[in-house]
Amino acid sequence: MKNITFAGLLLTALVINTVALAQDNRAVKQSTGKPEETEYWDPEVRVVTSGGTMGMPPSDAIVLFDGKNLDNWVSVKDGSPAKWDLKDEAMTVVRGAGNISTKQDFGDYQLHIEWRAPNEPETLKSQGKGNSGIFMQGMYEVQVMNSYQNRSYRNGQAGSIYKQSAPLVNATSKMGEWNTYDIIYTAPRFTINGGVETPAYVTVIHNGIVVQNHTKIQGTTPYIGAPQNTVHGKGPISLQDHGNPVSFRNIWIREM
Numbered sequence: 001m002k003n004i005t006f007a008g009l010l011l012t013a014l015v016i017n018t019v020a021l022a023q024d025n026r027a028v029k030q031s032t033g034k035p036e037e038t039e040y041w042d043p044e045v046r047v048v049t050s051g052g053t054m055g056m057p058p059s060d061a062i063v064l065f066d067g068k069n070l071d072n073w074v075s076v077k078d079g080s081p082a083k084w085d086l087k088d089e090a091m092t093v094v095r096g097a098g099n100i101s102t103k104q105d106f107g108d109y110q111l112h113i114e115w116r117a118p119n120e121p122e123t124l125k126s127q128g129k130g131n132s133g134i135f136m137q138g139m140y141e142v143q144v145m146n147s148y149q150n151r152s153y154r155n156g157q158a159g160s161i162y163k164q165s166a167p168l169v170n171a172t173s174k175m176g177e178w179n180t181y182d183i184i185y186t187a188p189r190f191t192i193n194g195g196v197e198t199p200a201y202v203t204v205i206h207n208g209i210v211v212q213n214h215t216k217i218q219g220t221t222p223y224i225g226a227p228q229n230t231v232h233g234k235g236p237i238s239l240q241d242h243g244n245p246v247s248f249r250n251i252w253i254r255e256m
């Protein structure tokens, strides 16, 4: 948890502020010439207290994993309790145990999550090394992978929107060291006819470095084939079992 996410949190504040400004920037029909006409006092902006140390959950965060148990997580395939390993305040993929999901569903949010690619032999390469993933609404993958001195296709490496958008830079920590992701996600909106009204957008800050800047998500992120769009409501955060013992810790979310 030592990774500095200060830049990340600054950007987050900027994004949130921009939205608030847009809401508050109401049109003035006929100016009175007074500064007060463009000053809005109500409703008062809600106070949230930071987690103190950077990366720790703010006062209004929902803590999804604090290292103590997997109570907020279930197996995707059958809804049974998540069967990943719990050790040293981290949870680790158990090969074959399958993907896990939060019990709770989310729409728009700010997500903080830390991950670590395991020490694995040099014989493992490209997508076979330290591969996992974070699925927003259970279907749009932000790739987790050991991309430290491990080439793969650029739109499939760590920080990519899998098979859609390569990260702006490669910010991956050395094998065996922790990474942070701060993800700001806006869910897609659909028309009553089943079309996409507005697509999903995502900003990803990896170890304090922006790697996705308000990136448009084209649809699902399949291994083979084009992105698909189906109408859906809120969905869980899912984590991928890709067969590599990738670990996660300190996971919290703020709904927006």
Ligand code: MG
Residues within 6 Å of the ligand: 131, 132, 133, 141, 143, 144, 240, 242
């Ligand atoms: Mg993956």
